Amino acid sequence: MPTAIVLSIIAALTGVAVITQQIFNANLRVALNSAAWAGVVSYTVGLACMFVFVLAMRDPVPSFAALRSTPWWLWSGGALGALFIALAIFLVPKLGAASFVALLFAGQMIASIAFDHFGTFGLEKHAASPVRLVGAALLIVGVVLVRR
Template identity: 40%
Template sequence: MRMLMIAMTLLAGILIPVQTAINSQLRHVLFGSPVLSSLVSFAVGTITLALLYFGVLRGSLPDGAMLMRTSWWMWIGGMMGAFFVLSGIVAAPRIGVATVVVMLVAGQLAMALLLDHFGWIGLPVREISPMRLTGVALVLVGAFVFTRG
C-alpha cells in the first residue's frame, strides 16, 4: 500500500506542471481571465469528483449532524486550492512553469516540515531530523539558485 501511495503522489506531482500549462492556455481562450479559467478548472474537477463519488462509489450526502462536527477552518481548503490554481495561471506565462513548480515545491516542503514537526491540523508528529532539515534546506537553496538563472 505504501508504494501505491508513493506512486499516486508522484503522478500527482507530475501532473502539477501539466495542469498549470493547460490552465494557462485555457486563460487565453476565456477572455484572458485567470479567474474564469480557474473557475472552469474547478468546475470540471468538481464534476469529475461528483461522478466518482456518487456514480462509481455510490456515496451519499452528509447529514446535518456530520456537518456540525466540522470546524470553520475545515472549509477553507477549496479556497487554498483556488489560490494555488489561480497563482499558477497568472505566474506561469511570466516566470515559466518550471519556476512556478520549483517555488511551489519549496513552499510545500517548508510548510510540510512545520506541519509534521508540530502536528498541526491534527496530523501525527514527525519531528524535524537533521536529514529532513538538510533536504528541505537543499530544496530551498535549489529554488533560490533556479530563480536566478
C-alpha cells in the first residue's frame, strides 16, 4: 500500500492534470471554433480511455439489476462533469488558470466541508471543526490574493 506521502504527491499531480486538461480544452475550443465540440472531443477521448481502463482492469459489465437499483442521482456525475468541462472551457481563458483553479478549489473546499459535516451522499461524517473552518477561510483569503 502506498504511503500517505506518495498518495499526496499523486493527488497533487492529479491537480496538475486537471488544469492542464482545462487549458487544452480551452485551446481546443479556439482550434475548433466551438466550445460544444471541444467538450464532445474531450469526452469522447475520455470515454475511449475509460474503456481501455475497464479492459485493463478486467472488470465485468454491471448487471442489469445493479443498474436498475442505482439511485437516479448517482447517474448525474457525468452531467456534472460535462458542466465542469463546458464552464472551464469558457472560464479559463477569461479568468486565467490560477484564478480559475483558486475559485474552483474554494468552491470544492466549502462544499466538501459541508458534505463531510452532514454526511451528505453517503459520506462518513467528519465534523466541521474550528481548525477545518479556519483552513477553509485561509483558502478563501488565498483566492482573494490570487485574484488581485
